Amino acid sequence: TSYGFREVPDGQKQGLVNQVFHKVAKRYDIMNDVMSMGMHRAWKDAMISALNPRKEPGYKVLDVAGGTGDIAFRIVEASGRQAHATVLDINGSMLGVGAERAEKKKLSGNLTFVEANAEELPFEAGGFDAYTIAFGIRNVPRIDAALSEAYRVLKRGGRLLVLEFSEVDMPLLDKIYDAWSFNAIPQFGKAITGEAEPYQYLVESIRKFPNQENFAAMIRQAGFSRVTFTNYTGGIAALHSGWKL
């Protein structure tokens, strides 16, 4: 479906995404609350419950597109401050905000921040117990490359969890959601950062992302077993799970 926004060629996508997050980094956390009406917190909490991180020091998680650290902080806390989380993001501005937040929360000892691309992870094979990515994979130009990298860096028995906006499957909610995302989100973006277009792009990227079934198929394609998904809030977001067995 076209919503009248200009098409972004794949080769330019990463550059545009980087601009958006560079501009918004300092206001990213507040924007998340405004644009999701606070719901992102509940979805993230549900993701961490699904992961159920082991409470032991050797437990290692890689949080990709980790941005300002929301997922990694929750994992470290849920492990009783035992786990180690690597926060990886392509954007140094987002990581900078994350590192500051980590200091304030006194979590820095459990965290490493790495600036890199999800399509090409700077890690050896088989090092992580879990790979998490929240609201990040739709921004990655080559999703299949990101998924095979996820598979590569996980240990045997390791877990993949992907939280992402998905296809709304409730009759009235989809109308409300469309109105919210195509009108309110670019408006808020403009009010907060001075520009609407990058937000129109982000909304468009949600529409283009494969639906639950199709994304589950891509995860299987990358080699993962026992692939399942759970919808949150009528499918506004969905959590996909897979195992490297």
Ligand code: SAM
């Ligand atoms: N996971 C965090 C959260 O849930 O609050 C941040 C999500 S934010 C919507 C998306 C993040 O993906 C941004 O920080 C952006 O820089 C990052 N990103 C975009 N493309 C990426 C890529 N190719 N590799 C790694 N990170 C990427």
